[in-house]
Amino acid sequence: MKYRITTFLVSVLLSACVTAPTYLGKVVTQAPFKVDGGKTVNLPITNAGALPAENDYYKIEGAGFNASMKKGEPKESKLTWAFSFISKKSGEIESVVVEQVTASGELELVVKDNSPTLKNTNWIGQSTPISMTKDLVPWLYSGSNSTFVFKFTIKAKDGSSIVMYQPSIISGRSKAMFLQAMAS
Numbered sequence: 001m002k003y004r005i006t007t008f009l010v011s012v013l014l015s016a017c018v019t020a021p022t023y024l025g026k027v028v029t030q031a032p033f034k035v036d037g038g039k040t041v042n043l044p045i046t047n048a049g050a051l052p053a054e055n056d057y058y059k060i061e062g063a064g065f066n067a068s069m070k071k072g073e074p075k076e077s078k079l080t081w082a083f084s085f086i087s088k089k090s091g092e093i094e095s096v097v098v099e100q101v102t103a104s105g106e107l108e109l110v111v112k113d114n115s116p117t118l119k120n121t122n123w124i125g126q127s128t129p130i131s132m133t134k135d136l137v138p139w140l141y142s143g144s145n146s147t148f149v150f151k152f153t154i155k156a157k158d159g160s161s162i163v164m165y166q167p168s169i170i171s172g173r174s175k176a177m178f179l180q181a182m183a184s
Contacts, residue, residue: 023051
């Protein structure tokens with residue numbers, strides 16, 4: 001009897017390991033994030049980064065940043081947040097707003113596109129460049145990972161609106177490479 005119970009428990013544990021969701025070979029977990037003034041949403045991430053937010057209409061393809069660095073000149077080096085998504089259904093888009101969700105759940109406008117265009121079903125938007133100084137982007141100068149959550153509000157010409165949340169994880173390793181490239 002003891003053998004049967006042990007065998008049953010081992011098979012249950014093994015099947016749980018096999019059925020855990022994966023993305024690109026990485027185990028997916030649901031991480032809680034505070035958004036919109038304190039509401040909590042669970043978003044899928046792996047130890048390699050966040051999964052793209054997706055629904056029947058759109059798939060977020062990118063939420064990160066580009067950097068233009070000038071060696072030894074953080075003030076002259078520029079960081080630009082860059083975003084993209086694919087539209088899965090035909091239909092014109094009236095506006096796209098991307099906001100960063102702060103740690104307290106407040107929203108900070110990053111991109112507002114009132115005349116969005118789709119190129120081959122893809123929308124791309126960028127923020128205004130900011131200097132890569134310690135005062136303006138302090139998270140870049142920390143040695144740890146930085147996690148951001150962006151709220152995409154996509155409004156169609158028919159008046160319907162869809163909200164999607166996309167995490168973006170910037171590794172400490174990546175930040176160190178940017179800082180090294182910018183160092184004098």
